[in-house]
Amino acid sequence: MANRIALISDIHLSRARPYFHANWEILLEELAAEAPDLILISGDLALDGPHREDDLAFARAQLDRLPAPWHAVPGNHDIGNARPDLRGEAVVTEARREAWTHYFGPAWWSLDVDGWRVVGLDSLVCGSGFPAETEQAAFLHGAFAGAEGRPVALLFHKPLCDQSMLEPAMSQSFWYPAARALVADALQQGAVRLVISGHLHEARDRMIEGIRHLWVPGTAFVQDMAVEWVPDRGGRRRVGFMMLELGTTPRAFPREPSRMFNTDIGSWLRDGIGHYAVIAGPAPYLGLTTAPFIAEAA
Ligand SMILES: [Fe+2]
Numbered sequence: 001m002a003n004r005i006a007l008i009s010d011i012h013l014s015r016a017r018p019y020f021h022a023n024w025e026i027l028l029e030e031l032a033a034e035a036p037d038l039i040l041i042s043g044d045l046a047l048d049g050p051h052r053e054d055d056l057a058f059a060r061a062q063l064d065r066l067p068a069p070w071h072a073v074p075g076n077h078d079i080g081n082a083r084p085d086l087r088g089e090a091v092v093t094e095a096r097r098e099a100w101t102h103y104f105g106p107a108w109w110s111l112d113v114d115g116w117r118v119v120g121l122d123s124l125v126c127g128s129g130f131p132a133e134t135e136q137a138a139f140l141h142g143a144f145a146g147a148e149g150r151p152v153a154l155l156f157h158k159p160l161c162d163q164s165m166l167e168p169a170m171s172q173s174f175w176y177p178a179a180r181a182l183v184a185d186a187l188q189q190g191a192v193r194l195v196i197s198g199h200l201h202e203a204r205d206r207m208i209e210g211i212r213h214l215w216v217p218g219t220a221f222v223q224d225m226a227v228e229w230v231p232d233r234g235g236r237r238r239v240g241f242m243m244l245e246l247g248t249t250p251r252a253f254p255r256e257p258s259r260m261f262n263t264d265i266g267s268w269l270r271d272g273i274g275h276y277a278v279i280a281g282p283a284p285y286l287g288l289t290t291a292p293f294i295a296e297a298a
């Protein structure tokens, strides 16, 4: 019988700013009922890891409550966005990458399950010019070589593209066009059969140029359900997660627990990332962080 894999993404946890913690608690209950054999997490575990390391520490501690072994890849709200920055967001640095490794382990990894090889990658380091970029490329080359005919599923935070691997636009939403070279050959040669990503907080299951691309919905929030500020990409904007069974043809089952809060932060993004940085970022937030509500009695 195939392993039951839970795909979860974009949980955006924070001890200081626990805006989305209710959905995390509900997710834990849902996963306990699903009883998956394995959990894969496609990034954005923290609300704002680049500015507040405790978000990473808190998210890591919360993962101990998951009901199955887990493997995670970093998101832009964990280690910073890919370089160059397009909209005023914190970018990936060596120090931020090291913080990820400290809490969550290697940012790229490989595991074999149900006749497949699942390879997790750091999609934010691509194009950085850091030594880690070269190290990741060498690791990926070895992972393909060692697959020995097994189909490969790739897992990373940002989707590779919207409609085509050849689309030229640079967008915060997808891998930058030049960075796609890391995996383009493997996709063309058929070594990769499934690509799993998060980041957009939308669920989508689509064949693109012969490869299946699965977008895992966010658990924390949705972005612009009314499609007023964020472009319509044909995905479904609801919080939730997915169950996956690999096999000859992978089967994906979206889950949208009705009791989860569909908090829509589209308005945070209306004027770029700036408002997210204010709401989620490092500025003191009295009451939730440093200041007690009621003074201790003398
Ligand atoms: Fe996210």
Ligand SMILES: [Fe+2]
Residues within 6 Å of the ligand: 044, 075, 076, 077, 157, 198, 199, 200
């Ligand atoms: Fe993201």
